[in-house]
Amino acid sequence: MAKKLAFTKPVLLKQSGIFTSLLTHELRIIAKNSEYRNYRDGEPVFLTGESGNALYIVESGEVVIQKQDEYGPVIDFARFIEGNCFGELDMFTETKREASAYASRDTRLLVFPKAGTQFSDLLKEHPEISARILHKILVNIAVRIRGANSLIKENSPLMQELKKQVYRDKLTGINNHTYLMERIRKLIGDRKGFALIIVKPDNFKELNDNFGHEAGDSAIKVMARGLRDFIGDDSRTVRFKGNAMAVLCVGYNREEAYKVALEIRFFFNRLDVKDATGGKEFTLTASVGISLYPEHEIEPEALVFTTHELPLLGRRRGGISYYSPKTIRNANERNLCLSFPPGDD
Structure with a gap:
């Protein structure tokens, strides 16, 4: 059987859902600030309590998210396969991980941002790209929880402000x-x-x-x-x-x-x-x-x-x-x- 070809970074980023609205040159910027990491079966991707400083896209393999109930067993409550993205909310909110992630078989992940790079630095350097990524993250969260949090509804003040940052020209105030x-x-x-x-x-x-x-x-x-x-x-x-x-x-x-x-x-x-x-x-x-x-x-x-x-x-x-x-x-x-x-x- 022929060996499966690996995705290029821009293609994988585009398929993840978070970066679908970015243009080709913008995807190249994100790709430049991303890196591949390989994990063996059972190896942790991140652990509960660690800093949520990155998001992950599965190129191959599978990742299981596990959480320890306070008085109960460890529960597998999510699985991510090829093309899936996870960890974005913790990166967005800059909070510690509330669950652990493990490779359930040999797995290759695309990690953004790469080691030594902070999302906040990218936000300052490329505010328009970052605002669009944040907007997409918020929309995805809104879809997942269907309006449970009014802050992330499409017509909320936060979303309107993000849209303004993304779609308005700073000099003139008209659309960009x-x-x-x-x-x-x-x-x-x-x-x-x-x-x-x-x-x-x-x-x-x-x-x-x-x-x-x-x-x-x-x-x-x-x-x-x-x-x-x-x-x-x-x-x-x-x-x-x-x-x-x-x-x-x-x-x-x-x-x-x-x-x-x-x-x-x-x-x-x-x-x-x-x-x-x-x-x-x-x-x-x-x-x-x-x-x-x-x-x-x-x-x-x-x-x-x-x-x-x-x-x-x-x-x-x-x-x-x-x-x-x-x-x-x-x-x-x-x-x-x-x-x-x-x-x-």
Whole structure:
């Protein structure tokens, strides 16, 4: 019989449930801070009273959780097999183990974080990733105990604060890239059509050069909040990255998305950024990229990456770039775009 291939760390992490919402580069960070450990049959993984400073994912073998009743026998109250995760609650709450874990046969575990690394250190270094992990842990606990603790319900203040940390851009207060990716994944999973519009100012470097980077940050705030108010729907408006903004339009067709993109471009052109420039006049110009689902890329990351690149092409072509399947003649032209210059409005 052929030897079973071992999981790579990112694959095992993704299958565990705790890390399913992380992007590929984020999984690599978690993998880098994880390590494999081997245990023989009967060997303890951890003992009652030890510090709960890690979580464990079973790559192969089996782990049994045992607890000693105060006046009774040792009870096996949980078993974990390949792909299962355990120990996360103790790591999250930073409490001592209330039970012991033993390998019930030769077992290989992926341990996060690895020896010499603290979860609290990762929290400081990668707060967005850590907040999403904490959110997933809380959701899993909520599922297990079905509302027994109101603190971990989806609509509780704690959960709302975690969601704010995960999905809100710290500079502007509007939704961020993480929110956009998870919303797109859900729409694709639900097979709902949508248009993704990403807009980038053409002359933002000029603003930075003339007025400084603090003015640039202030201008990003004005752009983000102004666009949110212009669209009139907080759930559709996103600061994608840097000075790029995104608008997600569920159920929009090509013509409807194109109309919104034109309106956004005109909005940027009229946007008052004097609060950022110390009262001096500055006119922003912008280019816009549009992609549609399901007409275009199927993979969320590919769809978003393609759309983000379109404003740069649109800038060279004079305004708006539209990723259109009609332009695709062979595999080498998948990223070809139609351009709609200002004179073609």
